[in-house]
Amino acid sequence: xxxxxxxxxxxxxxxxxxxxxxxxxxxxxxxxxxxxxxxxxxxxxxxxxxxxxxxxxxxxxxxxxxxxxxxxxx
Numbered sequence: 001x002x003x004x005x006x007x008x009x010x011x012x013x014x015x016x017x018x019x020x021x022x023x024x025x026x027x028x029x030x031x032x033x034x035x036x037x038x039x040x041x042x043x044x045x046x047x048x049x050x051x052x053x054x055x056x057x058x059x060x061x062x063x064x065x066x067x068x069x070x071x072x073x074x
Contacts, residue, residue, distance in 0.1 A: 003070040
């Protein structure tokens with residue numbers, strides 16, 4: 001499973017419909033992830049990949065941008 005598939009699966013587990021998002025949708029501003037969901041996503045990334053991501057430092061929080069960060073750190 002690649003990082004994008006992992007992220008998509010996590011969003012689906014959180015209750016989002018895959019039809020609601022694409023690779024470039026802003027997870028905070030367009031999809032509507034709240035702070036608790038971002039923490040859950042951060043913990044999932046840390047558990048799977050062994051590092052955490054500070055989402056506050058990312059301007060456009062998209063699946064694509066998060067997957068680039070993951071792929072550059074593994």
